[in-house]
Amino acid sequence: MADQVQEILDVPREFLKDGMQFINRSQKPDRKEFIKISQAVGVGFLIMGAVGFFVKLIHIPLNNVLVGGA
Template identity: 35%
Template structure:
């Protein structure tokens, strides 16, 4: 039981150390970076919506044809 606790304790310490390293390296994005990220994210959302719509419409019509 003690070995398991020590293993969990070690893994937790390693995770916290990794999180601290990431936070030290990270920084606040500039306005230009933020705008670019927003554009790419918006474009991705629109593309996923278009793909979902393109799949949904034919399936809806096929269901209507199958169930008269």
């Protein structure tokens, strides 16, 4: 019984230990790296927005034709 309790308590300890190692090894990006990441995210937003816009642009008239326009 004590072994099971010890195993249950070891899981959060290991998680915290691994998390602290990750935080300690991590570093903040420099300005150039931050700008590159921001640009990549911005382009991703634009692409996903354009895809969503065109899907909606095609879906609305197609839906009105199929349903009969209400």
